[in-house]
Amino acid sequence: MDALQGKISKWKFVLLLVMVSAESGTGQLSVDYYKASCPNLETIVQQTMVQKFNATPVVAGGMLRLVFHDCMVLGCDASVLISSTQNNTAEKDADDNLSLPGDAFDGVMRAKAAVEAQCPGVVSCADLLVIAARDLLAMVGGPSWEVAKGRLDGKISMASAVPGNLPSATDDLDKLTALFASKGLNQSEMVALSGAHSVGFAHCNQFMRRVYNFNATYKIDPTINPLYAAQLRESCPQVNLDPTVVVFLDDTTPRIFDNVYYQNAQKGLALLSSDQVLFTDERTRPIVNSFAADNSTFLNSFVSAMQKLTSVGVKTRGSADGEIRQNCGAVNT
Ligand SMILES: *[C@@H]1O[C@H](CO)[C@@H](O)[C@H](O)[C@H]1NC(C)=O
Ligand SMILES: *[C@@H]1O[C@H](CO)[C@@H](O)[C@H](O)[C@H]1NC(C)=O
Ligand SMILES: *[C@@H]1O[C@H](CO)[C@@H](O)[C@H](O)[C@H]1NC(C)=O
Ligand SMILES: *[C@@H]1O[C@H](CO)[C@@H](O)[C@H](O)[C@H]1NC(C)=O
Ligand SMILES: *[C@@H]1O[C@H](CO)[C@@H](O)[C@H](O)[C@H]1NC(C)=O
Numbered sequence: 001m002d003a004l005q006g007k008i009s010k011w012k013f014v015l016l017l018v019m020v021s022a023e024s025g026t027g028q029l030s031v032d033y034y035k036a037s038c039p040n041l042e043t044i045v046q047q048t049m050v051q052k053f054n055a056t057p058v059v060a061g062g063m064l065r066l067v068f069h070d071c072m073v074l075g076c077d078a079s080v081l082i083s084s085t086q087n088n089t090a091e092k093d094a095d096d097n098l099s100l101p102g103d104a105f106d107g108v109m110r111a112k113a114a115v116e117a118q119c120p121g122v123v124s125c126a127d128l129l130v131i132a133a134r135d136l137l138a139m140v141g142g143p144s145w146e147v148a149k150g151r152l153d154g155k156i157s158m159a160s161a162v163p164g165n166l167p168s169a170t171d172d173l174d175k176l177t178a179l180f181a182s183k184g185l186n187q188s189e190m191v192a193l194s195g196a197h198s199v200g201f202a203h204c205n206q207f208m209r210r211v212y213n214f215n216a217t218y219k220i221d222p223t224i225n226p227l228y229a230a231q232l233r234e235s236c237p238q239v240n241l242d243p244t245v246v247v248f249l250d251d252t253t254p255r256i257f258d259n260v261y262y263q264n265a266q267k268g269l270a271l272l273s274s275d276q277v278l279f280t281d282e283r284t285r286p287i288v289n290s291f292a293a294d295n296s297t298f299l300n301s302f303v304s305a306m307q308k309l310t311s312v313g314v315k316t317r318g319s320a321d322g323e324i325r326q327n328c329g330a331v332n333t
Pocket of ligand 5: 256257258293295
């Protein structure tokens with residue numbers, strides 16, 4: 001009897017601790033979060049992503065973008081997935097959403113539908129987004145890790161929250177550093193996360209200035225490889241520019257997640273100014289060089305940085321500003 005009492009009060013104590021930590025906002029994410037409530041979660045998402053990837057391989061880079069955008073703006077709470085309503089212009093329709101990838105949105109919606117069929121009302125869209133990105137990354141040769149879960153979905157998504165929270169293609173190192181630091185990410189983590197550009201692409205308007213009218217002294221950005229600049233001029237002509245044209249961010253191995261992105265920066269082959277500056281500026285050059293020299297150094301740093309990024313501003317169990325969204329595209333009514 002006494003032993004049982006002891007056990008019960010021990011459990012009460014543990015429960016209390018869990019509740020207190022959740023309420024204080026430092027809530028814990030855990031790998032086993034859905035172990036009892038949705039044991040097949042990871043398999044379901046994995047299968048959905050394999051199908052999605054086979055149909056549209058570019059979804060891998062797109063999903064990374066979506067996670068990044070989500071976590072940088074109001075924390076990792078799937079606020080980026082919410083559609084605008086009559087009353088509200090949502091995050092994804094902000095001017096600087098840089099045309100977010102529709103395939104990635106579709107991938108999360110499919111994962112949600114598949115998961116709801118087995119575990120209704122249990123798994124957050126915010127967690128699905130991170131698991132999906134992790135799975136897709138592995139399909140393009142990237143590293144894998146166990147995703148800690150327990151993020152709740154946010155109830156707010158505002159276009160007005162976007163400006164100032166995402167890097168711009170023309171940001172210099174000071175701006176980039178300050179932005180990432182405001183999310184608790186240091187320069188090594190910033191350079192590692194930029195490696196997401198190993199897969200993915202950009203529209204011409206993100207870099208055309210670099211190859212046509214850089215500044216009063218130089219028509220072409222002096223940090224760009226001249227042959228590469230000529231190639232970019234061909235892809236993105238000033239006259240009759242097709243606005244749907246996209247250019248790979250890693251021209252050498254655009255479909256493989258690897259450290260070649262950093263090797264490109266060493267040769268002036270980075271597409272965006274905000275990528276090239278990581279090498280040009282001597283404060284981050286040693287980090288670029290270390291990643292360029294060794295795949296595994298990069299991949300390990302990328303995983304650590306992703307784990308940190310995906311815990312920025314999370315809302316966890318007990319948080320009043322979070323919920324399990326029924327439809328990833330809309331706040332519950
Ligand atoms: C828009 O706001 C009005 C008044 O604030 C509210 O009654 C209505 O339900 C809202 N509509 C939507 C689609 O959110
Ligand atoms: C991004 O914003 C533009 C308007 O600024 C909008 O037309 C477009 O649909 C948005 N992209 C996504 C994926 O919502
Ligand atoms: C950034 O943080 C990581 C993890 O805490 C640490 O290993 C790394 O040395 C830090 N880098 C810099 C430049 O401070
Ligand atoms: C143009 O850019 C170069 C390289 O960044 C810089 O050295 C130069 O001062 C700039 N010229 C003007 C007029 O801003
Ligand atoms: C890194 O891995 C990629 C893909 O496996 C490979 O193409 C590349 O040569 C490797 N780079 C180095 C420096 O090992």
